[in-house]
Amino acid sequence: MSPVLTIAGVTIREAVRRKLLLAFLAVTAAMVALSAWGFDRLARTRSITGDEVHLALPQSFILFMFMFSFVLALSASTIGSPAVSWEIESGVLLTLVTRPVRRAQILLGKWLGLAVLLALYDAAVCALEVAVVKAVSGFLPPDPLLVAVYLFAEGCLLLTVALLLSTRMSVIAAGVVAVALFGASWLAGVVGALGQSFNIGALRAVGQVGRYVLPSDGLWHGAIYYLEPQTFIGQHFLEVHAGDPFFAQSAPSWAYLVWVGIWFLAVLGAGVASFERREL
Amino acid sequence: MSPARSAEPAQHGLGTPPGVPEPRPTPPAPAPSPAVYTAGLSKHFGSTVALRSLSITVERGEVFGFLGPNGAGKTTAVKVLLGLVRPTGGEGLVLGAPLGDRLARRRIGYLPELFRFQGLLSAAEVVRLHSKLLGLPKASWPAESSRVLRTVGLDRRADDRVATFSKGMQQRLGIAVALLGDPLLVVLDEPTSALDPVGRRDVREIIRALRAGGTTVFLNTHLLDEAEHICDRVAVIDRGSTVATGTLPELLGHHWSVRLKVTGLPDRWWAGADLPGSWSREEDWVRVRAIDPTLVPDVVARLVGRGGRVEAVVPENESLEARFLELLEGR
Secondary structure, three states: OOHHHHHHHHHHHHHHHOOHHHHHHHHHHHHHHHHHHHHHHHHHOOOOOHHHHHHHHHHHHHHHHHHHHHHHHHHHHHHHOHHHHHHHHHOHHHHHHOOOOOHHHHHHHHHHHHHHHHHHHHHHHHHHHHHHHHHHHOOOOOOHHHHHHHHHHHHHHHHHHHHHHHOOOOHHHHHHHHHHHHHHHHHHHHHHHHHHHHOOHHHHHHHHHHHHHOOHHHHHHHHHHHHOOHHHHOHHHHHHOOOOOOOOOOOOOHHHHHHHHHHHHHHHHHHHHHHHHOOO | OOOOOOOOOOOOOOOOOOOOOOOOOOOOOOOOOOOEEEEEEEEEEOOEEEEEEEOOEEOOOOEEEEEOOOOOOHHHHHHHHOOOOOOOEEEEEEOOEEOOOOOHHHHEEEEOOOOOOOOOOEHHHHHHHHHHHHOOOHHHHHHHHHHHHHHOOOHHHOOOEHHHOOHHHHHHHHHHHHOOOOOOEEEEEOOOOOOOHHHHHHHHHHHHHHHHOOOEEEEEEOOHHHHHHHOOEEEEEEOOEEEEEEEHHHHHHHHOOEEEEEEOOOHHHHHOOOOOOEEEEEOOEEEEEOOOHHHHHHHHHHHHHOOOEEEEEEEOOOHHHHHHHHHHHOO
């Protein structure tokens, strides 16, 4: 078995024994149960018209998924930041890196194991949430699979950043910086939306640049796009929601997705290079 | 001691078939490179000099003691040898390969000074993980796991999680993992630091067994009695550079002392006695200082030849410690 798969297997086994998956499942069950109750109330309410309910359901769903994307990003930072730094501090890595394996294989194995955990968490939440909301309210996003893929990509991106930081920083510092970068990226997106809304070029540029510097907000907007029903994309809606940070006018372009791929490989490569050069 | 194993393939004499000209005699296989060779190895951390100029040679199959006080640079030296940190200057080879060579690590077992295994794995799972990373054939894992765990006395705790182990048991597991895969070189960094007297004795036995099997042992320790009991040669390091290197008799030179209990010789004989080194007498006990240890049997023979009864010969246990302190204080 390849050392990458060996390390990934150990990473997953340790996470399972730390009851990480159990914690994920417990939080998921609570979130889905609460949202089921909320969507049920919203779908049955008589205080607003049926048209307004059809507008509120997707918007509420987008807000819920924004909360989940935040939890997923936070989880990615939390499991990624100790992956190398804690093992250096504790001495676990000393026993691994002196084996006839490349450090890159160890890092990629850890990344793979943690990414599998994130994928399971993401798939479980998206599948359950979509099924429950459909059952209680009848609303089904246009492409739930792509929503899950974009959210997973966003989580993986934060995981990769946290791993890179973990090769040089302490556990706490790496975690805090990764979360702060995620927050800064989202904030840049909000600033950009405001710039769009008030037609201020400088603020619009902040949003654009932010999506390239750390593409997590760009990926989140990809997820938003596939959560929006077709009625949202019309010209009237576009005029009303031009500055709404929870609205996506279009799907990410292929050029942008290629950039995200390059960005991702560059950060992962930087993590490998940093770990290779790290003195232990 | 068994002959040192070599990484080179063995030459098998299969004989010459009839009618085939006798081949020219095969030249003798080149002697294997030293297990460890360093020349002027140094390591600076900013303005701090951790290793000044380390030049040592560890031959294959010997137990080499690397001695020094705390903070002398011993662990840094080990980490440089294993490629965990990069040297600032100098050069070195381990098993004939450059420092940190990935393939050479296949034949090196390493017990770090400060380490931890994955606490949620069992001892057997830790051993299996390292067997995989070493690239051992899957079929050999169960037997190899049983062998190394039995060697360190953990075979009955194989299925227990490492988190439930005491520090001493984790140390034993670390030694077990270092023994995996029939290593040519085993580097032990303070292997007995967390062990009780029984554990220390066990480690000494393991090291002796390794030497008997031709494995080179690089023993990093500040415990002098440990080195005195098991090392073929030692190097003393202080403030990042080598202070002395050699076998124990070479290192101690004229600093050995021995006490002998002698009866049956009159006082007048003692008044004119001619013994090597400087000696003093107190009742039946004679202490001979600064004696070449190879001369002790001659002293005993001389005393017996003159009609004396030598009832005890006691080497002075503190002699290495005294020499060690003398080396460090003399710098």
